[in-house]
Amino acid sequence: MITLVHHHAKRPNFYRVDVGYNLFGEYSVVREWGGNGQNGVHRITWFSNLRDAALAADQWHARACAKGYQLTDRVVAG
Numbered sequence: 001m002i003t004l005v006h007h008h009a010k011r012p013n014f015y016r017v018d019v020g021y022n023l024f025g026e027y028s029v030v031r032e033w034g035g036n037g038q039n040g041v042h043r044i045t046w047f048s049n050l051r052d053a054a055l056a057a058d059q060w061h062a063r064a065c066a067k068g069y070q071l072t073d074r075v076v077a078g
Helices: 050-067
Strands: 001-007 013-021 026-033 041-047
Touching: 013 050, 026 050, 041 050
Parallel strands: none
Antiparallel strands: 001 013, 013 026, 026 041
């Protein structure tokens, strides 16, 4: 799981990207974002192989970093 935080003046925002495997043999990329301390928005995208899922997760991670999000190792409540 990759957790990123964007420190706004009023309220920090978070963005999470997680790659997972389900019982049907599919890989999924779960993205969650929102304001810290609030319920976030969830999006799940399915892929048939791990390579495509990892590439998509890397692209979403890069987009979030380009918008000012920074990697964090602390837990951010969503």
